[in-house]
Structure formats: structure tokens, C-alpha cells
Amino acid sequence: MSHQKVVLLDGRGVGDDDLSPVLETLMDELRSSGATVQTFPLKDIKMGSCIGCFSCWIKTPGLCVEPDAGRDIVQAIVQSDVTILFTPVTFGGYSSEIKKIQDRWIPLVLPDFCIHHGEVHHLPRYSHYPRLVGIGIQRQPNDMEANLFNVLVGRNALNFHAPTYAAEVILSTDRSDRVRQQLQKVLIRKDPFPVKKVVKSLMPMAESTTMTVPVMATPGRALLIVGSPRVKSSSSSGILGGYVLEQLKQRGWETESLTLRGHLLKGVGQAKFLTTVDQADLILFAFPLYIDSLPFLMMRSLEVMAKHLSAHSQESPKRLFAIANNGFPEAHHNALALAICQQFALDTNMVWLGGLAVGAGTVVCQNPPVEGLRQAGRPPMKHGIQALDIVSASLAEGQSVPPKAAKLMAKTPIPLMLFSLWRWLFVTMAKWGWRRGAAINQVGAKDLLAQPYGTV
Ligand SMILES: Cc1cc2nc3c(=O)[nH]c(=O)nc-3n(C[C@H](O)[C@H](O)[C@H](O)COP(=O)(O)O)c2cc1C
Numbered sequence: 001m002s003h004q005k006v007v008l009l010d011g012r013g014v015g016d017d018d019l020s021p022v023l024e025t026l027m028d029e030l031r032s033s034g035a036t037v038q039t040f041p042l043k044d045i046k047m048g049s050c051i052g053c054f055s056c057w058i059k060t061p062g063l064c065v066e067p068d069a070g071r072d073i074v075q076a077i078v079q080s081d082v083t084i085l086f087t088p089v090t091f092g093g094y095s096s097e098i099k100k101i102q103d104r105w106i107p108l109v110l111p112d113f114c115i116h117h118g119e120v121h122h123l124p125r126y127s128h129y130p131r132l133v134g135i136g137i138q139r140q141p142n143d144m145e146a147n148l149f150n151v152l153v154g155r156n157a158l159n160f161h162a163p164t165y166a167a168e169v170i171l172s173t174d175r176s177d178r179v180r181q182q183l184q185k186v187l188i189r190k191d192p193f194p195v196k197k198v199v200k201s202l203m204p205m206a207e208s209t210t211m212t213v214p215v216m217a218t219p220g221r222a223l224l225i226v227g228s229p230r231v232k233s234s235s236s237s238g239i240l241g242g243y244v245l246e247q248l249k250q251r252g253w254e255t256e257s258l259t260l261r262g263h264l265l266k267g268v269g270q271a272k273f274l275t276t277v278d279q280a281d282l283i284l285f286a287f288p289l290y291i292d293s294l295p296f297l298m299m300r301s302l303e304v305m306a307k308h309l310s311a312h313s314q315e316s317p318k319r320l321f322a323i324a325n326n327g328f329p330e331a332h333h334n335a336l337a338l339a340i341c342q343q344f345a346l347d348t349n350m351v352w353l354g355g356l357a358v359g360a361g362t363v364v365c366q367n368p369p370v371e372g373l374r375q376a377g378r379p380p381m382k383h384g385i386q387a388l389d390i391v392s393a394s395l396a397e398g399q400s401v402p403p404k405a406a407k408l409m410a411k412t413p414i415p416l417m418l419f420s421l422w423r424w425l426f427v428t429m430a431k432w433g434w435r436r437g438a439a440i441n442q443v444g445a446k447d448l449l450a451q452p453y454g455t456v
Helices: 019-034 068-079 098-110 142-161 174-190 196-201 234-252 267-277 296-311 332-348 360-367 370-376 382-396 402-409 417-441
Strands: 005-010 038-039 082-088 109-116 119-124 131-138 164-170 219-227 254-259 282-288 319-325 353-360
Touching: 005 068, 019 082, 019 174, 019 219, 019 267, 038 068, 038 131, 098 109, 098 296, 109 417, 119 142, 119 219, 119 267, 119 417, 131 142, 131 174, 142 164, 142 196, 142 234, 164 174, 164 382, 174 382, 234 254, 234 282, 234 353, 234 360, 234 370, 234 382, 254 282, 254 402, 267 296, 282 360, 296 332, 319 332, 319 360, 319 382, 332 353, 353 360, 353 382, 353 402, 360 370
Parallel strands: 005 038, 005 082, 082 131, 131 164, 219 254, 219 282, 282 319, 319 353
Antiparallel strands: 109 119
């Protein structure tokens, strides 16, 4: 790695000091290889989190509208030869510190779509991207979470056109010579890209498909946590989750809904948030897919909830259901994020009731909203509505998501249309939509292609 420019994103959070010896060995290895290393200790850097406004595509193309340290880090990343993500493995994903900066990577690609390794992804904005290396640390071995972590790094590498990538999960308690060997290997290894088949296979089944769900008295109390940062306007997550919650309410459940905001996860806000969590029998997560995983505030809320639940035993196990929606037309991109939710359920002794993956979320939910479509009784959301109805009926009985619902939801939203045609239509319409959005901001079609960080 001699003369290579390396950016090291240190994703340790508060209480992760025990991971320092591995980080020091990594630094040592990098220095002795002759690389120039720029380290970002993320928890000490003040920056905003992505609010999902897409201004970085259609208002200030290539630049986040927030002129803070996040911009500098993203610039350093795209100008590096290798970017390393150093993080505790968090339910199979990254720490919230990594997620905060990673959600801000989207200006590095163009809004337009392309077919890349057989799936829809974004077109590159720059001609060169860094190699991606993920180093995840576990305190106890957990093969399932280690596998999710490795796939996640690979999926990010695909999404961001990395020329190569490698991922390694290291045990914090391992002997230092073994840690060093693992680090030496991962720094030079090239792992195979995890394409469609790999991520599809991660779609987590509900527990009832492998074991009986414990009985619960229904109706109970349900809490919807909407994980989209788009809280000013109604998000697809809010529409999808709200639809299920309303059906539970109609079946006699007590319901509560909250959108995640930063203040909820600290101080007094956090205490209130955790009381609401404690009172719920059933928790529903509804969130958008952000960079192949859960958005920053969702990851932060999982960390906060897990810490609380491990210290406060619950009378009866809570149930968890999750609905993820994404921007690309293929629903399977969400499988990894849903598998992370399942690991969270396992780690916190919740009963996993299953998940639903919704492709092309913005298009199918917001043009017009679900309820409007239901009344008009027309596509494209017909199968989706059926799926949500089936799910709501099962959840109301304390039961898990029937596989039929997940299959219906994954169907092409326009009945009888071949997926390839739907995908072509989607890519074409999106191109037009982004240009229309840019024109409203007086941004021309050519300006959308700006490379504010230079022709790297
Ligand atoms: C920061 C960011 C990252 C995203 N990453 C992905 C991604 O990796 N894959 C994908 O299919 N869509 C991705 N999307 C698109 C969102 O998942 C999509 O727009 C979703 O419908 C938004 O849902 P919401 O209205 O509930 O926020 C991303 C969007 C943003 C803002």
C-alpha cells in the first residue's frame, strides 16, 4: 500500500475504548506499509445527519447543502485510494457513528440510474472511487452478524463503484498476533462482490416459520417508529407504517407513533422515548433503505434501545415487525437491512415477526398516497395494499408475517407487467423526474453532472 492515500473512518462510539488496541494495530500496519493515513474520529466531529432532501442531487449537485465537516470527509473519501470503515459490528451493520457520515455519501453518485451487476444502481459522478475496506469488531463471536457485515461492505462497494473491496470481522479478545495477521490479509485481499442472489438469500424469515410464536393477549399496545428523516413532509415509511398502525387501531389496539429526531435519543427525550418503548407489546419499524442499510437515526435508536433493554428485564417479550422501502425498483435491496432488524430482535430477546420489503418506495407510495390508491382501487399499489392488509390482520392476532404477504409486496407494482419493462419505465421516468426537480431550482441538465471535488 506504499504511497497510497488512506482515509480511515473511526466509527467507535462512547464506550468502545476496548476496541482501541485493534485500531492501534491497524494504524501500525498502515504506517509500516508506507501509506498516508487521514483518520476521522467520527464521534468527536460535529456534523449534521442526512435529512433525505436530495438537494445534493438537484439543488447543489455533488455537494450536501449542509456546509459542515461532513463535506470535508466526503471530499477526502472520494480523493482517497482506499477508504477504511472501522466499526463495532452492530447487529450485523455499522455503528451509528459510521452511518451518520455514510448516509452523506450520496452526492458522490449521480441521481440517474444504471444497470450494474444486473441490478439498478446510480451512475457514477466521478471516474474514480476508492477501494473499500470494512473492519468490523465483535466482542463475542456471532457468525450470522459477521456474515451480514461482510455482505454490507460488499453491497456498499457495488453501490459506490469501488474498484475492489474486502471485509473482515475481528474478535476484540483475540490474540494480538492473530489480529495483526487478519488485518494484513484484509488490507490486500479482494473479496467477490455480493450480487443479487447473495443479498436475496438474506431476507429474514419470521420466527413462526421455524418455531412457534409465543402466545400473547391481544389486542395490545403497538408503537410505530418511523425511521425516515423526512419528517416535514409525509415519508413513504410514514405512509406504509401508518397504514398498518391504523388497521391495528381499528382492531382495538392502543397505538402510538413517533418519528425519530436527534433529541429523542439523548437526555430527557431519550428517557421519554424509552418509556414509550417499554410500554409497547409490538414495535413496528418503518424506514427507508439508506446506503444498503438502516438510516443513521434508526441505527442510533437500535443502539439506545438495546442498551436499555439489556439493563431492564421486560415482563414479556416484545414483538418486532419491520417494513423497509427503497429507491431502486428491486425490493430485494432491503433484505440486508431487514436481516439487521432480525439480529436486533434476537440480541434484545424480542420475537421477530418478520419484515416486508417495498421496492421503488417513493413512486408506489407517494403518487398519490396509499389511501388514495385504495379508494381509487387502481394500480400500482394493488398488490402492496393486499400485502399490508394480510400483515395487519396477522399482527393484530400477535402472529408473524405470512410468506404470502412478502411475496405479494415484492411483485411488480403494475399487474401483469414484466419486471424488465417496469424497470425500464422506472429508470426513464426517474431521469425525467430528476431533471424536472432540478429545473425548479434553476439547475440545468448539464449542471447535474457537476464534480465539485474535481476530476478525481
Ligand atoms: C442518503 C440516502 C441513501 C439512500 N440509499 C439507498 C440505497 O442504498 N438503495 C436504495 O434502493 N435506495 C436508497 N435511497 C433511496 C430511499 O430508500 C428512497 O428514496 C425511499 O423511498 C425513501 O423513503 P422515505 O420517504 O420513507 O424517506 C437512499 C436515499 C437517501 C436519501
